[in-house]
Amino acid sequence: MDLYNSITYMQDLDNTIDQLTLIKKMEAKSVLVTGATGLICSAVVDLLLYYIKRNGSNIKVYAAGRSEEKFNKRFSKYIGEKYLEFVPYDASKKNNFNFSCDYVIHGASNAYPSAIQSKPVETMIDNFVGMKELLDYAEQEKVINTVFISSSEIYGKKENSDPFIEEEYGYIDILNPRSSYSISKLAAETLCTSYYYEKKVPVSIIRPGHIYGPTASRSDNRISSVFAFDVVDGKDLVMKSDGSQIRSYCYMIDCATAILTTLILGKPGEAYNVSNPDSIMTIKEIAECFAKYGGTKLLFELPNTTEKAAFNPMSNSSLNSDKLQMLGWKAMFDSQLGTEHTIRVLMEAQKKKVVENDHVRRIEE
Numbered sequence: 001m002d003l004y005n006s007i008t009y010m011q012d013l014d015n016t017i018d019q020l021t022l023i024k025k026m027e028a029k030s031v032l033v034t035g036a037t038g039l040i041c042s043a044v045v046d047l048l049l050y051y052i053k054r055n056g057s058n059i060k061v062y063a064a065g066r067s068e069e070k071f072n073k074r075f076s077k078y079i080g081e082k083y084l085e086f087v088p089y090d091a092s093k094k095n096n097f098n099f100s101c102d103y104v105i106h107g108a109s110n111a112y113p114s115a116i117q118s119k120p121v122e123t124m125i126d127n128f129v130g131m132k133e134l135l136d137y138a139e140q141e142k143v144i145n146t147v148f149i150s151s152s153e154i155y156g157k158k159e160n161s162d163p164f165i166e167e168e169y170g171y172i173d174i175l176n177p178r179s180s181y182s183i184s185k186l187a188a189e190t191l192c193t194s195y196y197y198e199k200k201v202p203v204s205i206i207r208p209g210h211i212y213g214p215t216a217s218r219s220d221n222r223i224s225s226v227f228a229f230d231v232v233d234g235k236d237l238v239m240k241s242d243g244s245q246i247r248s249y250c251y252m253i254d255c256a257t258a259i260l261t262t263l264i265l266g267k268p269g270e271a272y273n274v275s276n277p278d279s280i281m282t283i284k285e286i287a288e289c290f291a292k293y294g295g296t297k298l299l300f301e302l303p304n305t306t307e308k309a310a311f312n313p314m315s316n317s318s319l320n321s322d323k324l325q326m327l328g329w330k331a332m333f334d335s336q337l338g339t340e341h342t343i344r345v346l347m348e349a350q351k352k353k354v355v356e357n358d359h360v361r362r363i364e365e
Helices: 007-019 021-026 041-055 068-074 113-118 121-140 175-197 223-232 250-265 283-294 305-309 334-351
Strands: 030-034 062-065 082-088 104-105 145-151 203-208 210-212 237-240 248-251 271-274 279-281 298-301 352-359 360-364
Touching: 007 305, 007 334, 021 041, 021 223, 030 041, 041 062, 041 237, 041 250, 062 145, 068 082, 068 210, 104 121, 104 250, 113 121, 113 175, 113 279, 121 145, 121 175, 145 175, 145 250, 175 203, 203 237, 203 250, 210 223, 210 237, 210 334, 223 283, 223 305, 223 334, 237 283, 237 334, 248 271, 248 283, 250 271, 279 283
Parallel strands: 030 062, 030 104, 062 082, 104 145, 145 203, 203 271, 210 248, 237 298
Antiparallel strands: 248 279, 352 360
16 A cells, blocks of 8 residues: 555645645754654654655655564655665664754654553553653754654543643553553653753653544554544444543644644643544544445444453543644644545555545445
């Protein structure tokens, strides 16, 4: 699958760059992006690469990840360009950064629910130790700003349905191995603010809600990613709960612009929620959006014990993004447009024909 085959995806990048004028502030600068082939950071890299190519910019992107083969496949359009360089990177190991850069975006993390459940030790170590290595690097190289991509899961459980603000925290069961993700993200955030307080290392934090979009891989077992690929494959959508949990959904390109906005304009030591205020909804509602634009049915089944154990325990993880919006960020894709474009981009990328039928898209080989 090559996203660059999608007219819709390339138009989305083009339209977003038109709005994201602050990228100009990165001229003649370099940025290291970890987790560069993942759901969120591959969209960040795509925006930067598209901007560089379209505008003849002299920004340099160091894209860090575990697999060079995956990197070459994902960014095939730009392989060989002097402004893009692959950096071997594994958050669980000591890495050799033999270059200097001006900015760092840290997005490498184990975020798949089943993997968190099966490897809680690795999840904790990667999140905390991986962050420390990059903070040491940022101190050594005098990086202008580092953005740590945290998670809405750090907030824990709350009793009402109001969106979380940045200073509000709920309950997390610290003796539940599934909490390895939220606790280690939380600890890494405190590490970031500690480095800023003690060592004056500039670092800003973002807390994304539930990010979705065509940059997800087929191995991604987060529910919105599963829904997207099931629709593209012509399958009915199957939910393993009643879908009443409230989430802040955000299209991955909107999340990417939030990261770049925070990188350039965010205050060191501060955290910013990433949430589209027009896409705070239940899991069932986002599933209905995918089913609508995919022309498939939405079915319900009881989860097995293993599936249930991997669930995010938060009944409400909606976020208030007023603080981020005060920096000038604004989402471009609501849930209707985001789910429609997710399906359309995946179909175009896999060279499947999109057929219009009363605003419902279905797949034809």
